[in-house]
Every structure is written in C-alpha cells, then in structure tokens.
Amino acid sequence: MLDARRHATSQPSPPLRMSATRLDLRLDQMSGAAQRWPRLVLVLLCLALFLPGFFSIPATDRDESRFAQATRQMVETGDYVHIRVGEEERNKKPVGIHWAQAASVHLLEATGLADRSDIWAYRLPSLLGAILAVLATFQFGRGLVGRRAAMLGAAMLAGCMVLMVEAHIAKTDAALLASVTAAMGLFGLAYLRPGSFSARQAAAFWVILGLGVLLKGPIAPMVPLLTGLTLAITDRRRGGPWLHAPWLGALRLSWGLPLMLAIVLPWMIAIGIATEGRFFSQAIGGDMLGKVGSGDEKHWGPPGFYLLTFLVAAFPAGFLVLLALRQSWAERGQPAIRFLIAWVVPTWLVFEAVATKLPHYTLPTYPALMMLGAAWALDPLRTEPPRWLRWLARLAVAGVALGLAAVAVALPWFVTGHEPLGALLALPAALLLIWLTWREMGRAHWARAAAVAVVAALPIYVSVMQLTFPRIEAIWIAPRIEALLARAAPGLPSEKFGITGHAEPSTLFHVGGGLQLLRRGEDAAIFLTADAGRVVAVGDRAEADFRREAARLGLRLEEMGSVDGLNYTRGRRVTLRFYRVATP
Incomplete structure (x- = not known):
C-alpha cells in the first residue's frame, strides 16, 4: 500500500473556494458525483466516449473484417472449432474472441436488435471489454493507489484514444485488456497482502488468464509472468535467495496452472486435430515469430516507437504519466508503486524489441501507467515538474487535439473534395479542450486538468467518429458493392460473384463468404464462363486484360454499373466495373 499521504485530499483553500468561477463550481459538483457513484459514472463516461461511430462506421479493413467474417462463418x-475466412484457414489467433462475437450475434438475433450482417453485433465484445477494463482499473486500483486516484486513473484510461479506437473494432485487443487488467489487479492484491489472498481470488486469477490465452495466446500470461520475475528479483533481500516471491504461494500455482490449462487445452487439442497441427505451426511459426523478427504486414517501427507515440495514443490525459515518471521512479521502494512499475517496464521493453509495432500493442500496460499518473496528481506532497516538462505536456495536448481536428477536415477534403459539416466542429472542440486543460495546468491542478481533458475530448470524438468518418462515402467501397448487387442482381448467391482488383476482407463480410477473389483480369473472364448468372467486378487495372480474354472467349458482356473510391489500406483509388454475360 502507499503511505497515508496518498489518501489525503487536496481540497482548495477557503479563499480559493470563495473566488471560484461558476465553471469551477460545476467541476466540483461533477467530481462529487463521480465519487458518490464511481462505477455508474465510469460506465456512462465509457458509453459517451465509445458509442459515437460504433453503429455507423462500416466494417473496416483489414483485421476487423477478417475477425467478423470468420465469426460469421462459424455462426452460419x-x-x-475451425477459424476460416472464405475458404482460407485463419490460423493466427485463438478462438476466444470468435466465441464471444458469436454469442453476441446469437443474443442480438434472438432479441431482434440486430442480425449477423450488422458489423456492430461483432463489435459488442470489444465495447464490453473496454468498459470492463476501465471498471477493473477502478476496482483493483483502490487497493494500489487509493479510491480517488483509482477513479481518476480509470477515467484517464477510458479517454485514451487508442482504447476508444479499439472499442470500435471487432477484434481481440479491448477484450484482452479487460482480462489482463483484472488478472493484474488480482496479482497486485496477492503481492501486497499475500496472507489475506483467498483461494477464490486465486482461482479467479487463473480462470481470467485462461480466458486471456483463448483471446490472444501468450500475451495474457506474459504480462504477469514478466511482472512476477521482475518483482522476484528486485524484492530479494541482501544475502537471501536470488529470487524472493512470497506472493507465489498466495496464487496457488500448484493447482492454479492446471486450472488455466483445463480452460485452454480442450480447444487447443480440438484445433490441433482438426487442422493436423497447421494451426500451431502457422500461429507460432508464421504469425507470432514473424512479428518478432520482421515488420508483419509492413507494420515496422524502430525501438522507442511506443515512447514517441505514447502521448498520441494516450490522448487526452496521458500527459499526467509523463509528469509523474520521475517521482514514481524515486518512490519505487513503496510496494504498490514497485508493482505498477514492474507491470509496465518489462512488458513495454518486450514490445519495443519486437519488430512489428502497432499503437495498441502496449495497451496492457496502460492501466498501470494511468494509475501512476493519477497517484502523482492527487498526492498533496508531489514534486512539481520542471517548467520545460510542463510546457511539453501543454504542447502535446494542443498538438494532438489540433492534429485530430486537422485530420477531420483534411481527410474528407482529400478524398471527396469537400468536408462534412461535422468535420468543421472538430476545430472549435479542439480549441475548447486546449483552453480548459491549459487553464487547469496553469494552476497546477493536475488531476482536474486530466479529468477536464477526458470530458472535453467527447465533442472531438463525436466530430471525428460519428459526424465525419462514417460520412466519407468514397472509402466505404464494400457497402456500395453490396448495394449495387442488391439493386442489379437481387438474390445473387455469393458463390456466383467474383472480384478482381479489390481483394479486401470487408467485401467478404458484406457480400458473403462464398465470394470468389480472382487474381487477374483473365481469371474474371474465365469465371463468367463457368456457370450461368455469374457476375464479376473488375478493377480498372485489370480491365484491359479482362476485356481481351472475354473477347477471346467470345463473351458478350453486359455492364451493370460501377463503384469507385479510395482503397485506404493501399492508399490508391480504384474503380470497379460490374459485368455479366448478356442474355441472348
């Protein structure tokens, strides 16, 4: 536990309270409500942050559509057991997220709220995972940094831009964060108070880790393993054993590890048999080791990438972490602070060492980082940061806020030549956030600055995620392909539709798993000859080859329409023309 000063409050002096502005009084009222009903306030905050765009953004490429399509094929x-996208086995990640998504789809279909063609039905586990991660940060953070700091840290985590994005995407990482946060919260209790850590809590720790393995393989147990090794080494006493881990007995390793394996092994054995071992050779040898040694799918970054991008990923309140680092390191002798640092440092270094880098990879360390920042901000005896660091924090907040506003305006303009009205709201929203946050920074009210930043980020997220991004029609090619087919060839089975020049997973999700992805224009012409009633979409780069081969085969073509737009995964424009064989 932190010493008693961590639980002291830093209320403003009476003269300051008497001279407070109306805004200050309203902020005090909001803070009081948050302390009275912390879980309700956190859930409402999460919904306000995560729901804009949740229902309206179409299926995105590429990972989200791959995960959603694999789940849809399971449901259908x-x-x-098998994980397939179209006819191809997807032997990369375990099955946990697909089971969660399938349960979500079945539940929503049973209640009539959605069906399997709605992408948001597959996003629901990510939304719930993000909310549970925030609640777990508060729940377990109380025993690490105190109730008020846990509340602030949880709110800071909710506001993180990287978590907001992950809550909108139907894949593993938000759900993984929930499992890691809960497991590490229980680990923290075992570390601080091993004598009072119950068997039920130990069982929960191992069950949660088992679920985490089913979500994303070794990542979930890696975090507590690295944390435990770090603590065992740093806690050893002079002249004592090389490793010191009294908390290990509290975790009941002797039966806890078999319990975790009992959750994981049934599916592992089933998928090993079903794929004749291909799942493990491809998931470990291809996917996992491929990311370690090289930049998978061009997602390469140098060591230090996560450090350089942290204030963007953790916007808007991540600046508190930057300001808290020096004091947190100086106070690493305190068990709670040492546990949080051990949670962050080794895991962070592992991800910095891996060649493949994406902003969400370090997300499992964010709950600990937010708690460190919140504990510093609420410490009445904190060491104030130097002037240059305070200005760096200010510039980071302003730079990211203005950058988001610029993207909201520039992206639609680049793609379509005009911007939605909602994009224009991003700039005043960004200026409001900067003014409110800088105002509290100038007073050294660091906790209030972070809380204000999170709340003020709401209109920015609404502007970008709800009013701008879904309305850029040109980048949403797959829904328009689906609409054209429904209009020009209603009832066409997906097996009778082929496409070349746009082999993106979102098209599979919108059209159906039977869709034929054709490599060349010649293949599209040959596809038309195989059966009556077939339709092909031909990209502009394959058009000449398609027409040449169609002429050679003697096909009389009927053009049904076209779809054009920007393939954002490749950064190039594409035009797809739809053809079928004309009836005599």
Whole structure:
C-alpha cells in the first residue's frame, strides 16, 4: 500500500473556494458525483466516449473484417472449432474472441436488435471489454493507489484514444485488456497482502488468464509472468535467495496452472486435430515469430516507437504519466508503486524489441501507467515538474487535439473534395479542450486538468467518429458493392460473384463468404464462363486484360454499373466495373 499521504485530499483553500468561477463550481459538483457513484459514472463516461461511430462506421479493413467474417462463418456453419475466412484457414489467433462475437450475434438475433450482417453485433465484445477494463482499473486500483486516484486513473484510461479506437473494432485487443487488467489487479492484491489472498481470488486469477490465452495466446500470461520475475528479483533481500516471491504461494500455482490449462487445452487439442497441427505451426511459426523478427504486414517501427507515440495514443490525459515518471521512479521502494512499475517496464521493453509495432500493442500496460499518473496528481506532497516538462505536456495536448481536428477536415477534403459539416466542429472542440486543460495546468491542478481533458475530448470524438468518418462515402467501397448487387442482381448467391482488383476482407463480410477473389483480369473472364448468372467486378487495372480474354472467349458482356473510391489500406483509388454475360 502507499503511505497515508496518498489518501489525503487536496481540497482548495477557503479563499480559493470563495473566488471560484461558476465553471469551477460545476467541476466540483461533477467530481462529487463521480465519487458518490464511481462505477455508474465510469460506465456512462465509457458509453459517451465509445458509442459515437460504433453503429455507423462500416466494417473496416483489414483485421476487423477478417475477425467478423470468420465469426460469421462459424455462426452460419455451426463449426466453432475451425477459424476460416472464405475458404482460407485463419490460423493466427485463438478462438476466444470468435466465441464471444458469436454469442453476441446469437443474443442480438434472438432479441431482434440486430442480425449477423450488422458489423456492430461483432463489435459488442470489444465495447464490453473496454468498459470492463476501465471498471477493473477502478476496482483493483483502490487497493494500489487509493479510491480517488483509482477513479481518476480509470477515467484517464477510458479517454485514451487508442482504447476508444479499439472499442470500435471487432477484434481481440479491448477484450484482452479487460482480462489482463483484472488478472493484474488480482496479482497486485496477492503481492501486497499475500496472507489475506483467498483461494477464490486465486482461482479467479487463473480462470481470467485462461480466458486471456483463448483471446490472444501468450500475451495474457506474459504480462504477469514478466511482472512476477521482475518483482522476484528486485524484492530479494541482501544475502537471501536470488529470487524472493512470497506472493507465489498466495496464487496457488500448484493447482492454479492446471486450472488455466483445463480452460485452454480442450480447444487447443480440438484445433490441433482438426487442422493436423497447421494451426500451431502457422500461429507460432508464421504469425507470432514473424512479428518478432520482421515488420508483419509492413507494420515496422524502430525501438522507442511506443515512447514517441505514447502521448498520441494516450490522448487526452496521458500527459499526467509523463509528469509523474520521475517521482514514481524515486518512490519505487513503496510496494504498490514497485508493482505498477514492474507491470509496465518489462512488458513495454518486450514490445519495443519486437519488430512489428502497432499503437495498441502496449495497451496492457496502460492501466498501470494511468494509475501512476493519477497517484502523482492527487498526492498533496508531489514534486512539481520542471517548467520545460510542463510546457511539453501543454504542447502535446494542443498538438494532438489540433492534429485530430486537422485530420477531420483534411481527410474528407482529400478524398471527396469537400468536408462534412461535422468535420468543421472538430476545430472549435479542439480549441475548447486546449483552453480548459491549459487553464487547469496553469494552476497546477493536475488531476482536474486530466479529468477536464477526458470530458472535453467527447465533442472531438463525436466530430471525428460519428459526424465525419462514417460520412466519407468514397472509402466505404464494400457497402456500395453490396448495394449495387442488391439493386442489379437481387438474390445473387455469393458463390456466383467474383472480384478482381479489390481483394479486401470487408467485401467478404458484406457480400458473403462464398465470394470468389480472382487474381487477374483473365481469371474474371474465365469465371463468367463457368456457370450461368455469374457476375464479376473488375478493377480498372485489370480491365484491359479482362476485356481481351472475354473477347477471346467470345463473351458478350453486359455492364451493370460501377463503384469507385479510395482503397485506404493501399492508399490508391480504384474503380470497379460490374459485368455479366448478356442474355441472348
């Protein structure tokens, strides 16, 4: 536990309270409500942050559509062991997120709220995972940094831009964060008070880790393993054993590890048999080791990438972490602070060492980082940061806020030549956030500055995620392909539709798993000859080859329409023309 000063409050003096502005009084009222109903306030905050765009953004490429399509095929075939996208096995990640998504789809279909063609039905586990991660940060953070700091840290985590984005995407990382945060919260209790850590809590720790393994393989147990090794080494006494880990007995390793394996092994054995071992060779040898040694799918970054991008990923309140680092390191002798640092440092270094880098990879360390920042901000005896660091924090907040506003305006303009009205709201929203946050920074009210930043980020997120991004029609090619087929060839089975020049997973999700992805224009012409009633979409780069081969085969073509737009995964424009064989 932190010493008693961590639980002291830093209320303003009476003269300051008497001269407070109306805004200050309203902020005090909001803070009081948050302390009275912390879980309700956190859930409402999460919904306000995460729901803009949740229902309106179409299926994105590429990971989200791959995960959603694999789950959809599970639902449609009843095969909950294999993971397939179209005809291709997807032997990369375990099955946990697909089971969660399938349960979400079945529940929503049973209640009539959605069906399997709605992408948001597959996003629901990510939304719930993000909310649970925030609640777990508060729940377990109380025993690490105190109730008020845990509340602030949880709110800071909710506001993180990287978590907001992950809550909108139907894949593993938000759900993984929930499992890691809960497991590490229980680990923290075992570390601080091993004598009072119950068998039930130990069982929960291992069950949660087992679920984490089913979500993303070794990442979930890696975090507590690295944390435990770090603590065992740093806690050893002079002249004592090389490793010192009294908390290990509290975790009941002797039966806890078999309990975790009992959750994981049934599916592992089933998928190993079903794929004749291909899942493990491809998931470990191809996916995991490929990311370690090289930049998978061009997602390469140098060591230090996560450090350089942290204030963007953790916007708007991540600046508190930057300001708190020096004091947190100086106070690493305190068990709670040492545990949080051990949670962050080794895991962070592992991800910095891995060649493949994406902003969300370090997300499992964010709850600890936010708690460190919140504990510093609420410490009445904190060491104030130097002037240059305070200005760096200010510039980071302003730079990211203005950058988001610029993207909201520039992206639609670049793609379509005009911007939605909602994009224009991003700039005043960014200026409001900067003014409110800088105002509290100038008073050294660091906790209030972070809380204000999170709340003030709401209109920016609404502007970008709800009013701008879904309205850039040119980048949403797959829904327009689906609409054209429904209009020009209603009832066409997906097996009778082929496409070349746009082999993106979102098209599979919108059109159906039977869609034929054709490599060349010649293949599209040959596809038309195989059966009556077939339709092909031909990209502009394959158009000449398609027409040449169609002429050679003697096909009389009927053009049905076209779809054009920007393939944002490749950064190039594409025009797709739809053809079928004309009836005599």
